[in-house]
Amino acid sequence: MQLWLIPVLPLAGFLLNGIFGRRFSKTVVNAIAIGSVLLSFVWVLKTLAGLGDLNAAHTEQYFTWIQSGSLNIGFDFTVDRLTAVMLLVVTGVGLLIHIYSIGYMAHEGGYYRFFAYMNLFMFFMLTLVLAANYLVMFVGWEGVGLCSYLLIGFYFDKKFATDAGNKAFIVNRIGDFGFSLAMFLIVVNFGSLDFGTVFTSVAGKSEATLTAIAFLLLVGACGKSAQIPLYVWLPDAMAGPTPVSALIHAATMVTAGVYMVARSAAIYTHAPAAMEAVAIIGLATAFFAATIGLAQNDIKKVFAYSTVSQLGYMFLGAGVGAFSAGIYHLVTHAFFKALLFLGAGSVIHALGGEQDVRNMGGLRKKIPWTFWTMMCASVAIAGVPPFAGFYSKDAILAAADRHAPWMYWVGVITAGMTAFYVFRAIFLAFFGNYRGKAHPHESPLVMIGPLAVLAALSLGGGYFFKVPEFLAPLFPLAEEGHDIGPVVVSVAFGLAGIALAWLFYVAKPGLPDQVVAAFNGLYKLIYNKYFVDEIYAAVVVNPVVSGSREVLWKGVDVAVIDGAVNGVGSQARGIGGVLKRVQSGNIRSYAAWVLLGSVVLLFVMGVMGGLR
Numbered sequence: 001m002q003l004w005l006i007p008v009l010p011l012a013g014f015l016l017n018g019i020f021g022r023r024f025s026k027t028v029v030n031a032i033a034i035g036s037v038l039l040s041f042v043w044v045l046k047t048l049a050g051l052g053d054l055n056a057a058h059t060e061q062y063f064t065w066i067q068s069g070s071l072n073i074g075f076d077f078t079v080d081r082l083t084a085v086m087l088l089v090v091t092g093v094g095l096l097i098h099i100y101s102i103g104y105m106a107h108e109g110g111y112y113r114f115f116a117y118m119n120l121f122m123f124f125m126l127t128l129v130l131a132a133n134y135l136v137m138f139v140g141w142e143g144v145g146l147c148s149y150l151l152i153g154f155y156f157d158k159k160f161a162t163d164a165g166n167k168a169f170i171v172n173r174i175g176d177f178g179f180s181l182a183m184f185l186i187v188v189n190f191g192s193l194d195f196g197t198v199f200t201s202v203a204g205k206s207e208a209t210l211t212a213i214a215f216l217l218l219v220g221a222c223g224k225s226a227q228i229p230l231y232v233w234l235p236d237a238m239a240g241p242t243p244v245s246a247l248i249h250a251a252t253m254v255t256a257g258v259y260m261v262a263r264s265a266a267i268y269t270h271a272p273a274a275m276e277a278v279a280i281i282g283l284a285t286a287f288f289a290a291t292i293g294l295a296q297n298d299i300k301k302v303f304a305y306s307t308v309s310q311l312g313y314m315f316l317g318a319g320v321g322a323f324s325a326g327i328y329h330l331v332t333h334a335f336f337k338a339l340l341f342l343g344a345g346s347v348i349h350a351l352g353g354e355q356d357v358r359n360m361g362g363l364r365k366k367i368p369w370t371f372w373t374m375m376c377a378s379v380a381i382a383g384v385p386p387f388a389g390f391y392s393k394d395a396i397l398a399a400a401d402r403h404a405p406w407m408y409w410v411g412v413i414t415a416g417m418t419a420f421y422v423f424r425a426i427f428l429a430f431f432g433n434y435r436g437k438a439h440p441h442e443s444p445l446v447m448i449g450p451l452a453v454l455a456a457l458s459l460g461g462g463y464f465f466k467v468p469e470f471l472a473p474l475f476p477l478a479e480e481g482h483d484i485g486p487v488v489v490s491v492a493f494g495l496a497g498i499a500l501a502w503l504f505y506v507a508k509p510g511l512p513d514q515v516v517a518a519f520n521g522l523y524k525l526i527y528n529k530y531f532v533d534e535i536y537a538a539v540v541v542n543p544v545v546s547g548s549r550e551v552l553w554k555g556v557d558v559a560v561i562d563g564a565v566n567g568v569g570s571q572a573r574g575i576g577g578v579l580k581r582v583q584s585g586n587i588r589s590y591a592a593w594v595l596l597g598s599v600v601l602l603f604v605m606g607v608m609g610g611l612r
Helices: 005-023 026-051 081-104 111-130 134-152 159-190 195-200 207-224 233-239 242-251 253-263 272-293 299-319 323-350 368-381 388-403 405-430 445-464 484-507 511-518 520-527 529-579 587-611
Strands: 058-068 071-079
Touching (some): 005 111, 026 111, 071 081, 071 111, 071 134, 081 242, 081 445, 111 242, 134 159, 134 233, 207 272, 233 242, 242 253, 242 323, 253 323, 299 388, 368 405, 368 445, 388 405, 388 484, 520 529
């Protein structure tokens, strides 16, 4: 089926725009960038149609990459039902975001460079999901990290953007180190990195070994999918252009960790301690990030913490054994969260760059298309039935309730907070009186069109795309049917969050200030994001930087290495200073030295002869 064409088409777009884009008009850049992603999407559809029901994985082997003794690692691609879901999300949503970017980036410098990076990202993300073994997956894994760094720091003339890019790159390296250690353990214990070989041999391995592998993979997943304690890079990643936030940091790249855990389900199901860790980390992240989202005023930061929280939901689903529910939420989240970010970009575009919701207000009449599409995303993420988020979130909460009721209740409370902070942003931006200085204007059709498509998917995607049923051959469905009570409770919490946001920011707009005054200490803690960045700086960053400066640089490099080299040089210079006096240029002096040398030589010879 020529699976290689799926990632190679965007790679060709990257090469053309990256090398020649400076000479191309924007029309040509658009045609190459969007055309390559469109062709990739079409080829995905053609491939999936040709493969039929996908009850068996289809694998294509291209060449042997590593051959060492019995270890044989090929550069191979594979497609099964899980891959099919990811391919459709990456290429479909990616195409919409590329189209949207034409309008959003129209007046930005480095236009061709932006689209080249976006195409490069598509290449690596598609490589990641098509991989037939962990090593090829790692290539895509590292590649999307590189593209994230390039796109977060796209505005390289602004320090906050370059700092954010560096932060994302460094934090992800911590997770990637865990992933690489997991691969070494897999090679040692399985003699292969191929998914098929590893997963069919899991049953014969010790639980301790599988638990160690699963925990190391989890470290990698926490870095890429922004889970505690490695989530700190994602909110700062909002320094990049808004389409980047939608594509990489909402819909696709950050879900790579969830995909990797689901792909490794055979390992995790034989490592119950690691499974429980996945669930607890996911739940803790969902709750923790949701509390921070309650107090943020930058509209992109609100949605950034929402992304961290929703990724936590996906981890919760995987951790309680509902892998298909986690992937289901991955799909619906791609719809409504990409829409929220692109809608936020439309608001920012309309206001000339303004991102603070306190400087907005009354925009629903000025930019109605943006308002109504964002409302579709908001009711979806709030879990209001029958919209997309309701189906996937309900599936995760139902599985959590069966696994441990306390997890269900924390998840339900988090759902209520999610509805509150999302609608807080909506009400502050679109209701009341306009508080800004710019003259708002609706975005062009090239931006509104993708919003409308994503709005339709946010409303009906959960009903029409039955992801758990599609994935049933890979991940057997959980016990059918569950009490209606938990569903009613979770919906009630979501509606209560919306109602509370309406009360605070529409009906009684002075009420939030009273609440802040009453709980000032707690508000400051949440507003400052629990001072986690400051704690990391004090405990990790500053000691490492100062230790590197004082110990490695001044102590080792300067004192020992440079000291040794400089010491040898000083001694040589001193000896040379003495010897240079011999070279006076005076013939009588040279004659005296010759005479003295002759006398010394004769004396030594005489002494040696006497000894014999």
